[in-house]
Amino acid sequence: MTLSIEQRREHRLTTIEKSLARRHRKENGFRRLGLAAVLAGLTLVTILFASILTKGIPAFWQATLYTEIHFDPEVIDLPPAPVREAGETPYAFNERHTQWMTQVGLVNWQSLIDASLERALGEEVEPRQLRDLRALVASGERYALRDRFIADPSLLGDTVTIKMLAGADVDVWVKGNIDRDLPDARQQLSPQSRAWIDVLQDEDVLRQSFSTALFVNTDSRSSLASAGLAGAFMGSLFMMLVVIALSVPIGVSSAIYLEEFAPKNRLTDLIEININNLAAVPSIVFGLLGASIFIGYLGLPISAPLVGGLVLTLMTLPTIIIATRASLRSIPPSIRQAALGIGASRVQTVFHHVLPLALPGILTGSILGVAQALGETAPLLLIGMNAFVANVPGTPLEQSTALPVQIYLWQGNELRNFFEARTSAAIIVLLGLMLSLNALAIWLRKKFETRW
Structure with a gap:
């Protein structure tokens, strides 16, 4: 059957319209597929960053103790810090300074921290409870206390409010990163230490503060709470x-x-x-x-x-x-x-x-x-x-x-x-x-x- 010119023209237009519609559908489908891929990528990146930020931002704040440390002269039984005398050779002065530093290192700095915590708790701690008491403070803080005295020996006999990092287990407990309903055998802190934490929080001695240690300290294996970058x-x-x-x-x-x-x-x-x-x-x-x-x-x-x-x-x-x-x-x-x-x-x-x-x-x-x-x-x-x-x-x-x-x-x-x-x-x-x-x-x- 022979089609007229008008019929062939209408058939050609119909074919072109169907082809255009098919191409437009494919183009729109490709655009939607590309948009879905972009949204999926953004969603995954958002989840990743949200997870990192949610876990990481709290670590910029750390459990910290604000206690009064008394630099007791009876504990710090040291001669005055050596001063270089007129006519003294550098070797002789360095020898005297080294001897003084050795004596400083032998001081029981931990006892000053123990006494400070006892005053903050308002009770005298028995010798068998000292381990529970010392678990409250990062072990590296006694060295920080020593270094502070070396930098300023005039602190002898003074009472100064000092900021000390709490132990890593204390930080975990305060932030609720461990299940408090676990039995005592599975807890990282003893019942006595946990009770003292509540007392120190009520007295506002133990609180969260921005962790400068994360930025100014080096890594540490002995004092995990003091580890830094x-x-x-x-x-x-x-x-x-x-x-x-x-x-x-x-x-x-x-x-x-x-x-x-x-x-x-x-x-x-x-x-x-x-x-x-x-x-x-x-x-x-x-x-x-x-x-x-x-x-x-x-x-x-x-x-x-x-x-x-x-x-x-x-x-x-x-x-x-x-x-x-x-x-x-x-x-x-x-x-x-x-x-x-x-x-x-x-x-x-x-x-x-x-x-x-x-x-x-x-x-x-x-x-x-x-x-x-x-x-x-x-x-x-x-x-x-x-x-x-x-x-x-x-x-x-x-x-x-x-x-x-x-x-x-x-x-x-x-x-x-x-x-x-x-x-x-x-x-x-x-x-x-x-x-x-x-x-x-x-x-x-x-x-x-x-x-x-």
Whole structure:
């Protein structure tokens, strides 16, 4: 049957309308699928951050005792602090000062804390109850009391209100992180200690306060409540300084040469392939490389921020090179042609015209590479940065740990009720640093961005 021209036209229009409707349905379905994927990702990220914040924010406040400490002269039976006399040699003065410090260390500082708690409780504690009493205070506080007296020997005979950290078990009990209905045999504190906690809370001697110890103290195994992030923070800081000092200039210079000056031949093609492959190598491989070369062959100190920085530099270089080359490629060829056309040399064209325009992308890529290095853990474990270090490193050559490794160590601590929240707080600190670096990258991109 032969269709008329009008019928063929209507059939063609009907076919086109059905095709358009089908394409629109597919397009709308794809949009809805993309929106669902974005919402699912945001939901999971929100759950993750909510979980970390919910657990970590309470750890920034810690159970703290505010008690009056009497620096009893009968307990602190010491001669006056030595003062260097006229004509005395430094050696002789140091010897007298060392003897005085030895005597200070022999003082029973714990007895001063015990007497202070007895006054706060309003009762005399029997000798058999001293263990329950001392469980209320972090064991490291007696050393803090000693250091305070060393810094100011004029405290002898005075009574001063001092802020002391409560024990880790006390903090867990006060925050309700342990079931109070458990039988006494499964409780971490004795019934007497728990009763004293209630008394101290009623007297406002024991209360929650912002934990400066989390930021100013180093890690501790003997006084868990005093464990902090100072050593790990300084270790990460030294490593990032090494990474910035090495990876950024080397990576940017390499990218400029490969993109602007290197001849296009098989050698440069091989170099580009290897750079792209290195960017996909697992970070733990760089840790093995650092352990074998920097520690095994060059003999650099194990667990030192310098070694960690060198390992992270190797890991970060491919990322910076790739990001820098992408930024240089984004500059229109007309910029180069115009500069060369008015007599500029190749070097002048690159450094006076191309590089300033590519600077936002270069800075962004470099900062993101450094931020990625800040959160790496696996390569640092292989060079020994998971060792327990009780001091804040003063140089990149001293033993240290890093924030990601400290999080890893705290996560495996046996006192999970206390360190679970502490670990989340450390994660918040690390995320804060990484988000700050990302915000800096965005700000620099906006500041130096040039439109043409």
